[in-house]
Each structure stands twice: as C-alpha cells, then as structure tokens.
Amino acid sequence: MKIQEIREIIKLVDQSSIDEFSYEFDGVKVKMKKNSSSPSQSAAVQTKAAEEPAQASAPAAPKQAEAVEAAPTEQPVQTEAADTGNxxxxxxxxxxxxxxxxxxxxxxxxxxxxxxxxxxxxxxxxxxxxxxxxxxxxxxxxxxxxxxxxxxxxxxxxxxxxxxxxxxxx
Structure with a gap:
C-alpha cells in the first residue's frame, strides 16, 4: 500500500460521518479512529506490517500521514494549519x-x-x-x-x- 493511498483514505474517513475504519490488504493493516472531541480534525492510524522503506524516506507530509510511521500503538494525530510564526x-x-x-x-x-x-x-x-x-x-x-x-x-x-x-x- 502506498502512502498516497493511505492519505486518500485518511481524507475520506475524515470527511465522512464514520468514527472508526479498519482496512487490511497484503499484510498491511490500517486502522483509523476519530477523536470524539474534534472528529473533523483528528485521526489515529495503526499499521502492523513492516512497511516499505520508501515510506520512511517520503518527503515532509501532513501530520495525519506521519502517523502511519508511528509505533504499532494507536496515537492521536492533530491536523493544524501551518503557522508562519511571524x-x-x-x-x-x-x-x-x-x-x-x-x-x-x-x-x-x-x-x-x-x-x-x-x-x-x-x-x-x-x-x-x-x-x-x-x-x-x-x-x-x-x-x-x-x-x-x-x-x-x-x-x-x-x-x-x-x-x-x-x-x-x-
């Protein structure tokens, strides 16, 4: 499964009314949960298979996609607009x-x-x-x-x- 496909799934789940989504394909399991406090801005992603090394070297990506590379325990990920800090x-x-x-x-x-x-x-x-x-x-x-x-x-x-x-x- 490619990182772009995972990003598209995250976007679709985030825009939908579902609270939890699981998908397993070719030894890769992706599980997403929305936080009940702000469902449109958070998701948790979990993967249990050894991901391709290409994902680790992927260019800077949105914070939701970075959760794919996280440890197998679920971690909430907040999406925030970029702050220029100026x-x-x-x-x-x-x-x-x-x-x-x-x-x-x-x-x-x-x-x-x-x-x-x-x-x-x-x-x-x-x-x-x-x-x-x-x-x-x-x-x-x-x-x-x-x-x-x-x-x-x-x-x-x-x-x-x-x-x-x-x-x-x-």
Missing part, C-alpha cells in the same frame, strides 16, 4: 488551501510558475493548482495585491485550510 504577517492576507491535495506552482512541469514572490495579482487570478484525487483545482488569489511569500514547495502535500501564500493586499 508577527509581521498579521497584516497580510493568507490564501488557504480549500482541500487536501498536492500543491503545484505551474500548470505543467515544463511551464513557468503562476506567481513568484513580488508578483502583482488580481482577486480572480490563478496562483496555483491543488490536485485532489486526479482533479486539478485552480486556486485564485482572492484579493488584489502582491505575493509576499510562498509558504509551500512545489509538489508538497497540503491540508485543508493550510496557508499557501501571503499576499500584501492593495
């Missing part, structure tokens, strides 16, 4: 990811990025793509202004509500 960013508009998916800066690998730091944008201008379940969703700037910071890397997995860009609004 007080000067409070006056900047955050463009948030409307879904869980993969962030892409350009329409294809051969083309230029939609925007870079310093690019002037209008509210309806496409600034990136978030791919979710083979669908490419164009994300718009939402405000007129200038891109102050790009908070994620091309090809990085992003969570619902995670800040993607900081825009200095006009």
């Amino acid at each position: 007080a000067s960013n409070e006056d900047l508009h955050k463009i948030l990811s409307p879904m869980v998916g993969t962030f892409y800066q350009s329409p294809s690998p051969e083309e230029e990025a939609y925007v870079a730091v310093g690019t002037k944008v209008s509210a309806d201008q496409v600034v990136c793509i978030v791919e979710a379940m083979k669908l490419f969703n164009e994300i718009e700037a939402e405000v007129d202004g200038e891109i102050a910071e790009i908070l994620v890397k091309d090809g990085q997995l992003v969570e619902y509500g995670q800040p993607l860009f900081l825009v200095k609004a006009n």
Whole structure:
C-alpha cells in the first residue's frame, strides 16, 4: 500500500460521518479512529506490517500521514494549519488551501510558475493548482495585491485550510 493511498483514505474517513475504519490488504493493516472531541480534525492510524522503506524516506507530509510511521500503538494525530510564526504577517492576507491535495506552482512541469514572490495579482487570478484525487483545482488569489511569500514547495502535500501564500493586499 502506498502512502498516497493511505492519505486518500485518511481524507475520506475524515470527511465522512464514520468514527472508526479498519482496512487490511497484503499484510498491511490500517486502522483509523476519530477523536470524539474534534472528529473533523483528528485521526489515529495503526499499521502492523513492516512497511516499505520508501515510506520512511517520503518527503515532509501532513501530520495525519506521519502517523502511519508511528509505533504499532494507536496515537492521536492533530491536523493544524501551518503557522508562519511571524508577527509581521498579521497584516497580510493568507490564501488557504480549500482541500487536501498536492500543491503545484505551474500548470505543467515544463511551464513557468503562476506567481513568484513580488508578483502583482488580481482577486480572480490563478496562483496555483491543488490536485485532489486526479482533479486539478485552480486556486485564485482572492484579493488584489502582491505575493509576499510562498509558504509551500512545489509538489508538497497540503491540508485543508493550510496557508499557501501571503499576499500584501492593495
């Protein structure tokens, strides 16, 4: 089972009304439970088989997916939006990811990025793509202004509500 498949299962369970989910395939067992305190923001994942080494060397992933690499005991995992930790960013508009998916800066690998730091944008201008379940969703700037910071890397997995860009609004 690939890490991307596990991430998709986590997303589907998180968006559903079920509280517990178990799946076993090819010697790998995945068990997820939602915490009753905040069901849309937490899940526990357990695996009992020796996972492929590729999962340990996977790029930085959302906190829910990291639970797959945890010890066989269940551990609750909280999903939180990225915090830039910079007080000067409070006056900047955050463009948030409307879904869980993969962030892409350009329409294809051969083309230029939609925007870079310093690019002037209008509210309806496409600034990136978030791919979710083979669908490419164009994300718009939402405000007129200038891109102050790009908070994620091309090809990085992003969570619902995670800040993607900081825009200095006009």
